Every structure is written in structure tokens, then in C-alpha cells.
């Protein structure tokens with residue numbers, strides 16, 4: 001930002017470009033993707049061409065090299081069309097950034113070009129059936145093997161993995177050492193590796209444009225070169241990825257909420273009851289005022305948190321958690337108020353509000369539940 005409260009010319013241009021991309025490639029198709037459970041891989045290549053596959057991957061690695069605020073602007077703009085699609089682009093960006101930030105030169109050269117162009121898509125695999133919020137308790141094992149220890153053998157099950165079965169690369173957090181976070185390493189597992197399989201697609205309330213399934217690892221042999229950074233650093237990398245991921249998920253809530261606010265403003269002017277447009281009722285005006293106020297407050301905190309993550313500020317994790325919590329809680333409330341304003345029509349699939357209502361709900365659960373966000377914030381305040 002040029003000063004504290006104004007986006008720069010460049011940021012406005014990026015935002016405008018993302019809005020145009022959304023209007024052309026996402027908004028007209030989103031309802032159908034939701035209805036059909038279609039994962040829009042066809043859109044990924046176009047997103048890669050405009051640099052959305054590697055927004056904060058460094059230019060040396062072929063990435064777009066932007067900051068986290070610019071990423072948030074892009075995610076927010078794309079979520080205006082489809083929150084689930086935008087959120088998936090966020091997960092891919094998180095994985096690509098982790099490889100760029102922590103991977104060896106050889107690993108970057110092997111994987112980043114196709115991730116940047118989105119010819120290959122990546123998943124992030126932390127959660128397990130027995131470990132969600134307590135992610136460091138994960139039980140997937142990575143046992144060193146081979147005559148000279150040149151590979152690991154991975155065994156375990158990852159739960160709720162976005163893009164599972166469709167995507168090409170899986171960043172898997174697995175236990176290579178002792179209990180606790182320091183015994184965890186991160187590996188790039190490639191689709192087609194022997195022993196890698198996927199569960200049945202989960203049947204979900206929303207996010208139907210983003211498939212979710214288990215990733216099952218049965219004696220999957222992964223070369224040592226596919227390990228990200230040092231042994232035992234995997235959990236640290238996974239958490240570093242989530243600081244930015246949480247900003248992006250919050251931004252997806254902002255975009256969805258803005259869309260529903262705009263839809264509601266249009267609708268209340270058109271719909272009449274008791275001989276006047278429902279926009280004339282004070283309750284409608286007060287509700288719109290609350291929605292807009294809450295949205296701007298969440299946006300201001302989220303943009304600030306994004307700048308802190310870019311600057312690697314010491315309080316970045318707390319701000320990222322605060323921003324994700326506020327944006328996803330407020331986003332859900334705003335969409336719910338919009339749905340109420342549509343009356344019975346809000347409950348129908350003829351209007352987009354019910355889709356956003358379903359899609360935004362999960363932002364309060366994933367990338368750390370909002371209770372976990374409060375744990376992070378509380379711990380940081382009391383440290």
C-alpha cells in the first residue's frame with residue numbers, strides 16, 4: 001500500500017486483472033461446477049498463464065514473486081465467482097511456495113516449472129483420521145530404507161485431502177523420527193508411485209467444485225531427494241505454509257461475502273412487499289449496514305495480516321490467525337444475512353447465495369478450526 005490505507009496502482013491493477021479473469025472464466029460456470037461436482041482443472045492452465053499458480057513463488061524459480069496482500073486480492077476476486085475454486089488455487093500456491101522456500105535446487109528444478117504453469121497441481125497432506133487440530137500427533141510413518149538409506153518408505157492415511165486423486169503431487173507430512181512436531185518431515189509424493197491410492201470422494205455440504213478424499217500410502221517408496229529440507233523440519237514448513245494459507249482462506253470468505261452483499265443490494269431494490277421495495281424497510285437498511293461494516297472491518301485486518309506475513313513480522317502467525325477467524329466468521333454471518341433477505345428465494349439454487357452459504361461454512365473449519373485460531377492467538381498473547 002502507498003500509505004496505510006490505500007492500495008497501490010500495481011495492486012489495483014492486479015485486483016482488476018483477477019476480477020476480469022473471474023468474470024470470464026469462473027463466475028458463469030460456478031453454479032454448474034457445484035451442481036455437477038466438477039473440479040475445474042480446465043481453468044487451472046488459464047490461471048497458470050496469468051501467474052496465479054505461483055503468486056508468491058520467487059521470480060528466480062519462475063514464480064510471479066508478489067506479496068501476500070496481492071495474493072489475498074487475487075483470492076478475494078476469484079472467490080467472488082466461486083469460493084471453492086479460489087480456495088483450491090490457494091492450496092496449490094501454498095504447496096508451490098513450500099517447495100520454493102524450503103526445497104533443494106534439484107527439487108525446485110524438477111517440480112516448480114510445471115507447478116507455476118499449473119500443468120501439474122499439488123495437494124497439501126497434513127490431516128489424518130486420528131489427528132486434525134492436533135496435527136503434530138500424526139501417525140503416517142516415513143522409514144529410511146535402501147542399502148545406503150537412499151529412500152523412505154511411507155505408510156499411513158491422510159484424511160480430507162483437497163484434490164486427492166486428481167492432482168499430480170502430494171506434499172505429505174510424515175513421521176521420520178520421534179513423537180511430536182520435531183519428528184515430522186515433508187515429502188513430495190508423485191501420483192503414480194507404487195502404493196499410493198485414494199479413498200472414495202467425500203460427499204460434502206459445499207466445496208463441491210473441490211474434490212476431497214483420503215490419500216492412502218502403503219509402502220510407498222520415496223527417494224531421499226523428494227524430502228523437503230532437513231529431516232525433522234516438516235512440521236515447521238507445514239505451519240509456515242499455513243500462515244499464508246489462512247490469509248487466503250480468509251480472503252476467500254471476503255470475496256464470497258462481498259458477492260452476497262452485492263446480490264442482496266440488487267435484490268432488495270427489485271423485490272416489493274407491502275406495496276414498497278423491501279429496501280425501504282429500516283431493518284433491511286440496518287442489516288445491509290451491519291454487513292458492509294463487518295466486511296470492511298474483516299478486510300482491513302486481513303490486509304494488515306497479509307502485509308505482516310510478507311514482511312515476516314514476529315507477530316505474523318497471530319495476525320494471520322486473527323484475520324482468518326474474523327473473515328471466516330464474519331463472512332458466514334454476512335452470507336447468512338443475505339440469504340435471509342432473499343426470503344424463500346435465498347434457499348433456492350436459482351440464486352447464488354445458498355451456494356456461498358454452503359461453501360463459506362467450511363472456512364471456519366479447515367486450515368485450522370476457528371477454535372484453534374483462538375488457541376494460537378491466546379498463546380501468543382500470553383507467551
Ligand SMILES: Cc1cc2nc3c(=O)[nH]c(=O)nc-3n(C[C@H](O)[C@H](O)[C@H](O)COP(=O)(O)OP(=O)(O)OC[C@H]3O[C@@H](n4cnc5c(N)ncnc54)[C@H](O)[C@@H]3O)c2cc1C
Nearest residue numbers: 124125126127132133160161162212365366367368369371
Ligand atoms: C472440505 C475440507 C477440505 C480439507 N482439505 C484439507 C487439505 O487439503 N489438507 C489437509 O491436510 N487437511 C484438509 N482438511 C482438514 C481440516 O484442516 C481439518 O478438518 C481441521 O483441521 C479440523 O480437524 P478435524 O476435522 O479432525 O476436527 P477435530 O480436530 O477433531 O476437532 C473437532 C472439534 O473440536 C475442536 N477442538 C479440537 N481441539 C481443541 C482444543 N484444544 N480446544 C478447543 N477446541 C478444540 C475443534 O475446533 C472442532 O470444533 C480439509 C477439511 C475439509 C472439511
